[in-house]
Amino acid sequence: MTVTTFIIFTFIEVLLLALLLLVAYFCINGILTVPWVRTRRQLVDVMFDMAKVKKGETIVDFGSGDGSIVIEMTEMGAIGIGIERLKPLVWLSRFKAKRKGLSNKARFIQGDIFKTKPPEADVIFLYLFTEFNARLEPIFLKHYPSGTRIVSRDFTFPNLPLIKTKNVKGTKLHFYKIP
Ligand SMILES: C[S@@+](CC[C@H](N)C(=O)[O-])C[C@H]1O[C@@H](n2cnc3c(N)ncnc32)[C@H](O)[C@@H]1O
Numbered sequence: 001m002t003v004t005t006f007i008i009f010t011f012i013e014v015l016l017l018a019l020l021l022l023v024a025y026f027c028i029n030g031i032l033t034v035p036w037v038r039t040r041r042q043l044v045d046v047m048f049d050m051a052k053v054k055k056g057e058t059i060v061d062f063g064s065g066d067g068s069i070v071i072e073m074t075e076m077g078a079i080g081i082g083i084e085r086l087k088p089l090v091w092l093s094r095f096k097a098k099r100k101g102l103s104n105k106a107r108f109i110q111g112d113i114f115k116t117k118p119p120e121a122d123v124i125f126l127y128l129f130t131e132f133n134a135r136l137e138p139i140f141l142k143h144y145p146s147g148t149r150i151v152s153r154d155f156t157f158p159n160l161p162l163i164k165t166k167n168v169k170g171t172k173l174h175f176y177k178i179p
Contacts, residue, residue: 009099016095020066020088034128036065036089039153044072046168047125050175051149053078057122062113062136067093067106069125074105081119082108118143127153134158140178150176 055077064082097106
């Protein structure tokens, strides 16, 4: 990749991000209850280690935003699936995965996490609200086998037995396993 190509790609990505932020802003104020907030790379690394994700394992991010967790975990050897209801964020996720040559490892489903059939997963990641986790808990218990790992950023589940919580510079990561 030449410097010019890199600059053009970066410029396009910044423009797309700015546009998406604007869209997200209106959506948040008008419709959404969980805003799009991206999990940064350093935290994704900690989440990956915390869940002990192994090469070839499938991870699912419920409410995948711009696909950061899915894409970065596939870069580390996982197979990634993201479910996200906002179309522009799904388009951005697919664009980012394609640009990195990861389209065959990172898949994005556009839809509502409560209406989409839960994909097979070894590890589940979430950064939603407590009430969303509470609604997802019975779905997870029904669909996922014992031992499936779950890492939830900042928000807990009402009944799942908490295994540990890690505090990373003020951000809490809660680790669970399906009993
Ligand atoms: C806080 S962001 C987290 C994004 C990503 N998981 C990350 O950590 O970088 C929450 C995301 O969940 C999405 N979301 C909220 N409710 C949803 C629903 N019912 N179905 C699918 N996605 C949803 C939002 O659009 C938003 O992108």
